[in-house]
Amino acid sequence: MSSTVSAASTGLDFSLAQQLTVVALCALTAFISHLALAVFNDGVRPFMLDFVQGRTTRSATTAVSFGLSVGFVFGLGAPMALSSGVLNPWLLFLPTDVLGILAPKKWLAPLLGGAWGAVVVFGLDGANALAHELPVDFLTAMQRMATPILFLFTLFPVLAITRQFGRLRGAVAGGVELALVVLTMKVWPEVFAGAPAMAVGVLLLIGFAVAKDVRRRRTERVAAGAAPSAQERALGDPVGGGRPGEVDPMVSLFGTSAARLRRHLPLFMVLGAGVCLLAQLHVFGGGEATSFLIAKGQYAEAAQVDFYRALGFIPLIATTALASGAYGIVGFTLAYPVGYLLPNPWLAVACGALIFAGEVLALSWIGKVLGGLPSVRDSSEHLRAAIGDTLQLAILFGSLLAAEAMGGGLGILIAGGLYLLNEAVGRVVVRMAAAPAAVVVTGIVLNLLHWLHLFTPVKT
Amino acid sequence: MTTILTGGVGKAEVADTVERLALAGVEVVVSNDMDAAARLRAGRADYFLGTCQTGAGASLGVLVGLMGSAVCHTFGRSVPSVDEINALLDQGKKVFGFAVDQIDAVTPTLAGAIAARA
Numbered sequence: 100m101s102s103t104v105s106a107a108s109t110g111l112d113f114s115l116a117q118q119l120t121v122v123a124l125c126a127l128t129a130f131i132s133h134l135a136l137a138v139f140n141d142g143v144r145p146f147m148l149d150f151v152q153g154r155t156t157r158s159a160t161t162a163v164s165f166g167l168s169v170g171f172v173f174g175l176g177a178p179m180a181l182s183s184g185v186l187n188p189w190l191l192f193l194p195t196d197v198l199g200i201l202a203p204k205k206w207l208a209p210l211l212g213g214a215w216g217a218v219v220v221f222g223l224d225g226a227n228a229l230a231h232e233l234p235v236d237f238l239t240a241m242q243r244m245a246t247p248i249l250f251l252f253t254l255f256p257v258l259a260i261t262r263q264f265g266r267l268r269g270a271v272a273g274g275v276e277l278a279l280v281v282l283t284m285k286v287w288p289e290v291f292a293g294a295p296a297m298a299v300g301v302l303l304l305i306g307f308a309v310a311k312d313v314r315r316r317r318t319e320r321v322a323a324g325a326a327p328s329a330q331e332r333a334l335g336d337p338v339g340g341g342r343p344g345e346v347d348p349m350v351s352l353f354g355t356s357a358a359r360l361r362r363h364l365p366l367f368m369v370l371g372a373g374v375c376l377l378a379q380l381h382v383f384g385g386g387e388a389t390s391f392l393i394a395k396g397q398y399a400e401a402a403q404v405d406f407y408r409a410l411g412f413i414p415l416i417a418t419t420a421l422a423s424g425a426y427g428i429v430g431f432t433l434a435y436p437v438g439y440l441l442p443n444p445w446l447a448v449a450c451g452a453l454i455f456a457g458e459v460l461a462l463s464w465i466g467k468v469l470g471g472l473p474s475v476r477d478s479s480e481h482l483r484a485a486i487g488d489t490l491q492l493a494i495l496f497g498s499l500l501a502a503e504a505m506g507g508g509l510g511i512l513i514a515g516g517l518y519l520l521n522e523a524v525g526r527v528v529v530r531m532a533a534a535p536a537a538v539v540v541t542g543i544v545l546n547l548l549h550w551l552h553l554f555t556p557v558k559t
Numbered sequence: 560m561t562t563i564l565t566g567g568v569g570k571a572e573v574a575d576t577v578e579r580l581a582l583a584g585v586e587v588v589v590s591n592d593m594d595a596a597a598r599l600r601a602g603r604a605d606y607f608l609g610t611c612q613t614g615a616g617a618s619l620g621v622l623v624g625l626m627g628s629a630v631c632h633t634f635g636r637s638v639p640s641v642d643e644i645n646a647l648l649d650q651g652k653k654v655f656g657f658a659v660d661q662i663d664a665v666t667p668t669l670a671g672a673i674a675a676r677a
Contacts, residue, residue: 142613142633142656145623155628167613170636262571349593352624415617418592422624476591480617484568484659487612525638529612530660 113224117380121186122216124373125195128428129212131370132199135160136363137426139192141415142167147425150200151359161201168193174529175387178536180219183390184227184238186383190219192428230542234549235556237542240504241535244391244497249400251493252388253280253293255407256300258485263478264307276300291400301407304482308474315474349470356424357463367426367459368452374429375451378438385435387531388490391497393439402436409433411482414469418476421466430458491531498534505538506545507557514541561677562604563670564590567618569610569659576666577608584677585670592620599626599653606673608666610659618656630654638664644672 113121131137135151138144143164149155176189195212202208230238257276261269279296360367377383381398384390386408392401409432416427429435434451441447469476495518502514517537521528528536548554561584565573570589577587590598590607598604599622609618615633623631632647633656639647647655657665 140613141616142611142618142635144616145619145621145631146615146628148624149628167615167633167635171613348625349596349621352621415611415620418621419616422621470593473591473594476593480568480570480591483611483617487568487659525664526636526660529636 112228113220113382117382118217118220118224120373120376120380121191121220121382122213124377125191125216125219126209126213127370127373128192129195129199129202129215130205130209131366131428132196132212133202133205133208134363135200135425136360136366137370137428138164138196138200139188139428140164140168140171140196141412141419141427143196144419144423144425144427146423148423151424157200157203161197164197164200168197171529174527175532178528178532178539179384179387179390180223181226182237182241182535182539183384183394184223184230184241185390185394186219186223186377187390188383188385188429191216191383196428233542233546235505235542235545235554237501237505237538238394240501240542241391241497241538242395243500243504244388244494244535245395245397245400247493247497247500248388248391248490249291249293249397249404251489251496252404252407252486253297253300255482255485255489256297256304258488259478259481260300260304260307262481262485263304263474264311268303268307272300272303275303291403294403297403297407301410304478305475308478309472311474312472316471353421353466354463356421357466359424360420360426360459360462364456364459367430367455370428371430371434371451371453371455371458372448373451375434375438375441375447375454376444378435379441379444379447381439385429385432387487388494389435398439402439405432405439406436407482408486409436411479411486413465414476414479415483417462417465417469420462426459426462430455433458487531494531495534498538501538502541505542505557506554509554510541510545510557513544514538517541561585561606561673562598563587563673564595564598564604564607565609566591566595566607566620567609567611567656567659569662572659572662573608573610573666576662577670580667580670580674582670582674582677585674587670592617592622595654596622596625605653607654608669609654609656610662611656612659614656614658614661619654622654626654631656633657634661634665636661639668641668641672644669648672648676 135147146163150160171189172193176187179187180190194215198211199208202211257269257273260272276296280292283292283295381393384393386405389401389405413431416431420426434454437450438447498514499511502510514537517540518534521533545554574587574589595607611617614635619631630652631654632652636658638661
């Protein structure tokens with residue numbers, strides 16, 4: 100972990116094998132979206148139930164999917180890809196969600212999806228090559244993002260604990276994490292300093308949440324006056340599901356959905372193999388900030404960030420999947436960190452297939468556990484909010500560092516100004532992507548000024 | 560008394576925003592989608608405001624499946640007008656999802672329109 104910017108350019112040109120992987124995977128994701136078996140957009144998933152059950156039309160569902168996705172394709176996926184030079188799921192899989200549902204015929208969906216994959220991979224390849232040719236190279240400057248992202252992300256468990264369990268426990272967690280960071284730097288300098296701190300922080304959060312649920316259940320039982328039987332004490336038993344003779348509507352809905360997904364297990368295994376393979380190729384970043392780490396070649400750090408991020412998303416993806424009968428196109432996102440770390444593509448294909456098989460088979464059980472642990476579901480929401488807060492600051496700060504690396508004060512003025520302008524007009528670009536998008540525009544403006552002999556590139 | 564439940568990523572912020580408005584006849588409770596489904600069905604709550612990045616995923620969660628899409632609406636990342644909100648309330652919508660980065664823009668209008676019917 101070094102805070103200095105490497106002088107070498109990232110040089111991410113896509114090989115033919117990588118290009119074909121992206122095209123094939125996009126064809127597959129569009130096909131699966133067409134069958135309403137999985138969608139990437141967590142917001143579209145709840146609406147898939149009516150489509151699966153035939154209560155709404157393909158065109159109405161396409162409209163919902165398009166409306167909820169288009170802003171994230173152009174406001175998050177595209178600017179992140181252009182500023183990092185690395186592919187991301189918003190750019191690849193949101194359009195294949197829409198194209199798959201849109202396609203009126205089964206055979207058309209993979210064609211449309213594959214065509215989109217080709218457009219993205221050739222377009223980004225061309226944009227990267229062009230960016231590295233320019234006198235002011237914003238892709239290399241963007242590597243400044245890594246340090247603020249990693250070190251601020253380290254704090255996300257502390258923020259989540261403070262949000263959910265108050266200031267006192269938040270302060271304790273903060274103290275513990277800071278001590279661990281300092282300790283790691285001292286005794287284990289070759290390891291990323293935030294790694295042990297993050298692990299302990301997340302364990303604290305989960306510990307607090309499980310303890311709260313166990314206490315609550317105990318008091319509920321006492322209040323109900325019923326002595327708990329050994330069976331009921333089992334972790335998987337949903338609270339309040341014990342009324343005899345009455346079928347809980349949630350239980351029956353969840354059961355139907357899980358059974359539907361299990362019927363298509365082989366297709367999900369192929370999908371898992373593809374997602375894990377894509378992550379293994381190191382031309383793709385799964386999380387909001389991961390692209391910048393992948394671009395800099397920090398795969399182990401990227402894997403940590405996306406692993407913890409997955410903890411925040413598993414409950415969301417599991418409950419929306421069980422409530423709709425449509426799974427996540429990248430599953431629980433666990434295939435990302437595994438893929439980044441694996442040494443070769445064949446292993447990634449095998450591991451990805453196994454991960455998805457495990458996820459789909461465990462879905463029903465996970466739903467039951469989550470039903471009985473509301474505080475854990477709460478934690479995942481606080482965790483996502485905390486990750487959002489830390490990454491927002493990190494990406495803003497890292498972008499300004501990159502702008503300064505390119506153009507000094509002028510760079511900060513243009514990039515910071517564009518960010519503030521986006522805020523003032525009601526956030527056309529998603530906040531997380533606004534600063535990187537501003538850096539890309541700043542890079543273009545500085546190159547134009549250089550061409551007009553009005554600006555000399557800053558040497559870093 | 561009209562009870563508004565909040566859920567999703569920005570549930571605490573939405574509840575704070577509604578409380579600061581100090582609307583007469585409205586109480587706000589921090590909840591979640593599964594709990595809200597039970598309370599809304601039992602008539603122990605009236606409305607649900609959910610938030611997340613998309614305004615629909617964690618915002619609505621299991622509510623579309625359990626309450627039916629007829630009572631659920633997502634604004635996505637857009638900011639609705641008072642007229643739009645009133646039209647939706649007239650249609651009987653009870654569950655609303657919107658984007659977590661538009662909480663300041665959406666919550667006061669939405670809670671105000673709900674309070675006007677309390």
